[in-house]
Amino acid sequence: MSKIKSLSDLKKIKEEVQSKMKLRENSDNPEQFVQVKVGMATCGIASGAKDTMKFFIEELELQAVDAVVTQTGCMGYCYAEPTVEVILPGKEPVVFGYVNKNKAEEIIDTYIKKGKLVDGIIPISFKTIDE
Amino acid sequence: MTDYRMHILICGGTGCKASESNEIKEKFNHFISEFDLEDEVQVLFTGCFGFCEKGPIIKVLPDNTFYVSVAAKDIEEIVKEHILKGRPVKRLLYKEPVSGEVISESQDMDFYKKQIRIALRNCGFINPENIEEYISRDGYMALGKCLSEYTPEETTNIIKDSGLRGRGGGGFPTGLKWEITRKVESDQKYVVCNADEGDPGAFMDRSILEGDPHSVIEAMAICGYCIGADTGLVYIRAEYPLAIERLKTAIKQAEEYGLLGDKILGADFNFKIELRYGAGAFVCGEETALIHSMEGLRGEPTVKPPFPSVSGYMEKPTNVNNVETFANIPVIINKGAAWFSKIGTDKSKGTKVFALAGKINNVGLIEVPMGTTLREVIYDIGGGIKDGKEFKAVQTGGPSGGCLTKDFLDTPIDYENLLSAGSMMGSGGMIVMDEDDCMVSIAKFYLEFTLEESCGKCNPCRIGNKRLFEILDKVTEGKGTLEDIDKLKVLSDVIKDTSLCGLGQSSPNPVLSTIANFEDEYLSHVEEGKCPAGQCKSLVRYDILEDVCNGCTLCFRNCPVGAITGERRTPHFIDQSLCIKCGVCYDKCKFNAITVN
Missing domain, CATH: 3.30.70.20 (Alpha-Beta Plaits)
Structure with a gap:
């Protein structure tokens, strides 16, 4: 490690390390960010949910979108795995089915960044008691 | 490198390490490599979460799941269920004791809701052994700001305007202390960090040093810049091995990054920090005794003046501040004096860290704004008295403080209010007592402690406290008389008035405050030969x-x-x-x- 010689050097390092800490900073108030929940039950993982999740994490980071990507259990739409729930700040959750890499790209570009819906939405068929 | 999708924060404070947290970390590493998750999940130790009652604590991010009382045998299930499949392990989540509600995120817990964390801002959030994580949280920005934008005088004025007062006990205005030391002319000055935390049951300073050592290092450098010192010394007790280790690591990292050493951040300012170890004597928390101990002399106090700010370590001007005081400094510089002075009461600004102990449900470390009432601390944050028993008293300020009854429950906590109630802020120990505690025995317990810790230099403290203890012992044996109670009062006053240092001047406080608030208990010991709480064995x-x-x-x-x-x-x-x-x-x-x- 070379020494930090000025305040601007320090700021530069801060920016570099902040991306690594973003996950921790953002998780305290996820409702302010884009939340992506990937269904990661056995059926989801078998259909490639892990790759989908990895893609979301990397792509959102690359495109500098502040987002919290978490996994969740089976949402019950096993026919449409991998399933992904996206919550934009202040909006109702939307669930997408059959999310492979291409679909994920489309979701990021069209829904997350521009707020326009894309095909493949699964109508939510239940209410949860804690919300 | 790829970014981790999940961070697992394991409490690495002394409390949780004494449980199983080392083993828990090993298990996590084991199962995470077994399931090939090394690139996805990062496991690390952080500082104390404060919720020591239910340790070891684990926090899983980004889900923000807060697991309590975790054992090594639970790790396989957490990895298989939560990490792999996103299903939190419900049985390890926190259950609110009153409502029975299961809560998965820490910010929803009553324990954390009323807290504002300034001094503890990074504890339980960053890895204390990684300077970069501290930097990412504005670490060393305050130092950089001072060196490039403010003169020492301006920096001192920010601290003065913020209204920060010493968190070690006395409550002396920190900015004023800095200014006095700054104005004394000398070829050499010193910054001393008092990490000799001696109150029984108090562990605020230890937790800060273990969880966020860089905040203290940064603040010491800022102080050095203000008063014109190039050397900082941390006086820490050897009983805190983990805090010492983390501090050493942090100093080494700061040196490697050029944040300690010569020409810091390109400015004409040099600063280095060394450690000095204490043997854990209570009196060495007193600044003159502390300085003598650092010089290699007996840890005995001397008369003030001269104050350390004029003649301290090696007879040079020395500024002594406590760990928690320092931990507040970088935030004040970054956010401004006005921001800080908005928190708290009229004369006591900011927050205070308390170590909750005794007969309370949520034993642990908390940080609340000044002006929070004792009731909020004990019932809302502390979760009330253990086993549904009746609250009797709360002891604040350690052996130098006093016991407050339920009449004071709605008193807002600040320096002045505690003092006028017959206790003191002290370093922040808070011991809660219930109906089963005998107040005479409690006073005797604290006296026993001061007796043990008195350095013996001055007569009122050495002999007076011994006599106080003997009279109290007589009372608990059922052999006391009404005259003895009067003697306790008179002797206490004499000791307070004539002792040399803070130890003796405050040691009779537990006696005086228990007599003032629980005279009936003393009377039933003396007149009826009964201990109402059933604690005094001779009377039971x-x-x-x-x-x-x-x-x-x-x-x-x-x-x-x-x-x-x-x-x-x-x-x-x-x-x-x-x-x-x-x-x-x-x-x-x-x-x-x-x-x-």
Whole structure:
């Protein structure tokens, strides 16, 4: 490690390390960010949910979108795995089915960044008691 | 590198490490490599979360799941269920004791809701052994700002305007202390960090040093810049091995990054930090005694003036501040004096860290704004008294403080209010007592501590406290007289007025405050020979109620001294000459056949 010689050097390092800490900073108030929940039950993982999740994490980071990507259990739409729930700040959750890499790209570009819906939405068929 | 999708924060404070947190970390590493998750999940130790009652604590991010009382055997399940499949392990989540509600995210817990964390801002959030994580949280920005934008005078004024007062006990305005030291002319000055935390049951400073050592290092450098010192010394007790280790690591990292050393951040400012170890004597928390101990002399206080700010370490001007005081400094510089002074009460600004202990549900470390009431601390954050018992008193300020009754529950906590209530802020120990505690015994306990810790230099403290203890002992034996209570009061006043240092000047406080608030308890010891709480062994008598005892023999089998006799299915009998009043029979009896008098 070379020494930090000025305040601007320090700021530069801060920016570099902040991306690594973003996950921790953002998780305290996820409702302010884009939340992506990937269904990661056995059926989801078998259909490639892990790759989908990895893609979301990397792509959102690359495109500098502040987002919290978490996994969740089976949402019950096993026919449409991998399933992904996206919550934009202040909006109702939307669930997408059959999310492979291409679909994920489309979701990021069209829904997350521009707020326009894309095909493949699964109508939510239940209410949860804690919300 | 790829970014981790999940961070697992394991509490690496002394409390949780004493449980199983080392083993837990190993298990996590084991299962995470077994499931090939090394690139996805990062496991790390952080500082104390404060919720020590339910340690070891684990926080899983980004889900923000807060696991309590985790054991090494639970890790496989957490990895398989939560990490792999996103299903939190419900049985390890926190359950609110009153409502029984299961809560998965820490910010929803009553324990955390009323807290504002300034000094503890990074504890339980960053890895204390990684300087970059500290930097990402504005670390060393305050130092950079001071060196490039403010003169030492301007920096000192920010601290003065913020209203920050010393968190070690006295509550002296920090900015003013800096200014006094700054104005003294000398070729050499020192910054000293007082990490000699001595109050029984207090662990605020230890947790800050273990969880966020860089905040103290940064603040010491800022102080050095303000007063014109190039050397900082941390006086820390050798009983804090983990804090020492983390501090050493942090100093080394800061040196490697050029944040300590010569020409820091390109400015004309040099600063280095060294450690000095103490042997854990209570009196060494007093600044003159601390300085003597650092010089290699006996840890005995001397008369002030001269104050350390004029003649301190090696007879050079020295600024001594406590760990928690320092931890506040970088935030004040970054956010401004106005921001800080908005928090708290009229004369006490900011927050205070308290170590909650005793008969309270949520034992742990908390940070609340000044002006929070004792009721909020004890009932809302602390979760109330253990086993639903009645609150009796809360002891603040350690052995130098006093006991406050339920009349003071709605008193907002600040320096002045605690003082006028007959106690003090001290370093922030808060010990809660319930109906089963005998106040005379409590006063005796604290006296025993000061007696042990008195350095012996001045007579009022060395001899006076001994006599106080003897009288208290007499009272708990049931041999006290009304005259003795008066003697306690007079002697206490003399000790307070004539002792050399803060230790003696405050040691009678527990006696005076218990007499003031619980005189009836003293009187029943003296006049009736009874201990209302049933704690004073000489005054307690256990008896078996003949008509209730069914001769189950449970007490007989458990009595450690064989004082209980009796045949099966016939009432038993306690031989008072053999009984040591341990209370085992009382605890064991299932039929309430044993009475305490």
